Every structure is written in structure tokens, then in C-alpha cells.
Amino acid sequence: MASYQIFLCLILFSFTQIFLGTCLEFQVGGDSGWVVPKSKNDDQLYNQWASKNRFIIGDTVHFKYKKDSVLVVTQEEYEKCKSSHPLFFSNNGDTVFKFERPGLFYFISGVTGHCERGLQMIIKVLEPALPPQSETENSTTLDSTHKGGAADHMISISSTAIVVLVMTFFGMIFM
Structure with a gap:
């Protein structure tokens, strides 16, 4: 019974890693934090x-x-080091900002003079x-370029999915 519970925990952990494991949290400024240079x-x-650093959607x-x-x-407010209507504002001393789209993000300090002294940052x-494809485009591409068997399509399976499959296989053997 205990091995079955361990097996289930491993499977749940693996699926969690598949969906959540690719995003990272970056500590701005390292140990010093967000301070005036x-x-x-x-x-x-x-x-x-x-x-x-390389930032992707979902990172914080x-x-x-x-x-x-x-x-x-x-960008204009960043260049002026001043904003009367920021897109986001926080002053709680412990701020986490999540990237929900690609592109450039402009960060500044809201304290007078701090931005001008270097407390500002641009993150890309x-x-x-891979841009998402519609199901029609995907099946057309597979039909025209991959006429072989299952081995041709194996390339598109992620390494994480393979790990989960292997763990499931061994879990079934040892149960």
C-alpha cells in the first residue's frame, strides 16, 4: 500500500513539474535588492x-x-523617469510582478530622484x-511532411513527458 502512495505522489509531482516547472522567479538586485546604485x-x-537573464511568460x-x-x-515615462499613471504600482517593500505577455517592460522607482540615479530597468x-497552430494547420503539416510511422512523430514529445511515462512504467512493474 505504501509503494502505491509513493507512486501516486511521484506522478502528481511529475505533472506539477510539467505545468509549473518552466517558470522562474528572479530576485531583482540579488541580495542587495531594489536600491539606488x-x-x-x-x-x-x-x-x-x-x-x-532570459525571461518568458509566467516568470516573475x-x-x-x-x-x-x-x-x-x-517607454516614454521610463525615459522621463516620471509617471502620473503607471501601469502597475507597488510600495509594500516586497513586490512580485508576473509577466503575462511577451514584450518590453519598463520599471522605475516612484521616489523622486531615485530613477534618475539609476533605479530603473527594462526587461524583455x-x-x-513555438507559436500555437490551429488544429487544421497542424494536421495538414503532419500529413504533408510526416508520412512515416510513429517514430517520425516521437520527436515532438517533450523530455518531461518521457520521464513521466518511464516513471509510470516502473511504477506499474514494482506495484
């Missing part, structure tokens, strides 16, 4: 950090700060790897 030479500190950025705020603004969220 110490020198004028660091005015691009957060943009440099953002350019070293976590801002930790004291006596400050985080605003998501338009990448387009999905």
Missing part, C-alpha cells in the same frame, strides 16, 4: 542584470526594498518558442 557609474546596473521578478516603490510604466520577455 551607489555610484553614477552604476546607473545601468539593473539593465545589465536584466540583459544577462521579485523586488525587495525599503522606503521605495516599483512602477511599471510606458521573449515570445513563446
